[in-house]
Amino acid sequence: MENFQFYSPTEFVFGIDTECETGRYVKKHGGTKLLLHYGSGSAVKSGLIERIKDSLHKNNISYTELPGVQPNPRDTLVYKGIEICKKENIDFILAVGGGSVIDSAKAIAIGALYDGDFWDFYGTGKVVEKALPVGTVLTIAAAGSEGSGDTVITKENGSLKRSVGSDLLRPKFSVLNPMLTCTLPSYQTACGATDIMAHVFERYFTNTSEVEITDRLCEAVLLTMIKETPRVIKNPDNYDARSNIMWAGTVAHNNIIGVGRCQDWSSHCIEHELSALYDCAHGAGLAVIMPAWMEFVYKHNLLRFAQAAVRIWGCQMNFENPAETALEGICRFRHFLHDIGMPINFSELGAKAEDIPKLVEKLGIGNGRIGGFESLSAEDITEIYKIAAQAEL
Ligand code: NZQ
């Protein structure tokens, strides 16, 4: 195991009706003048925003609203949020929604205390030194942004999707009521489940040896997702399954299962170009990319892929031919994704094979390489897109 430092200061408030306590948590974490940030309709329609406003009134917290965050959140709304924060002296941002709303809130939090353009930090390595505090009320188990220090924003001009991470961006508190996720369309539930599983696989495939504890934690999260996702797809109101998935989504990405080991993350980079260009759901893009990435890299550590096949997908180990076991595991992953309603190739996603050169160019790695497990060149990434384009069951 490698040396590590792990800082996860977020207070998680989990369970039924917890959103009615939101005002109390804003107050506890020092918020007095709030930006109330949310999405394009679901949180208003479900009555969630009204319940949160009631809780804010009860705690004498004033707020300015900024609705309208789209999936794959845009820089244009971030600029509006920054302007409001500066003009109104906002001291706390409350994000009510999924990863897109939370990421938009984090971007506003950076820009509100910065004199230049908030975009300076995205994809550049520039270090965030200050940010307004953010709290969240989560409505979809997926991106893990409720516990992570990351934000991913799309620049409308040029469709560039880029990210920045800092412990300063980890939410002060996150309210997790699994009941709030029962209104999700099954496609969004499945996209979220795929993203959660991808966050684990990005960490599971590592070059670090002797990491039994985090290997086993990763496997626990994946086995939970394999059991619970079909249950909620079949019965969206299953509170117990929703609860397990919601907490799995948080632990999959607050990095407790990723400490002390090198991680990969090339599938995420490769996917982000798909959701930037086609505006598809991030989880759906991952369903197409991640098995293709696995097929391209599995020989890099055959035994680790065979281990995943046995421990996660229940395959029989073929000691004579471990490659067969490894490939069977990847095949079961793709079948699982298909069974929960995810696309498995470009045409099902709405992507086009002729765009592959453009996707690779937009990724912008030039002669560089990405990936902490297997280091990939632009040519390798082209191959992965090609496998993803043509994948079949
Ligand atoms: O806007 P509304 O009307 O709320 O609709 C949303 C949206 O259309 C809907 N939805 C959310 N909760 C709902 C609901 N509909 C009914 N009932 C509910 N309870 O679901 C749709 C998707 O929401 P979104 O926030 O986009 O989903 P997700 O949480 O998957 O976030 C995706 C974004 O997060 C980024 C992705 O790249 C993508 O931009 N990521 C952020 C990460 C991070 N900050 O740590 C890590 C991830 O790897 C990921 O890259």
Ligand code: ZN
């Ligand atoms: Zn993700």
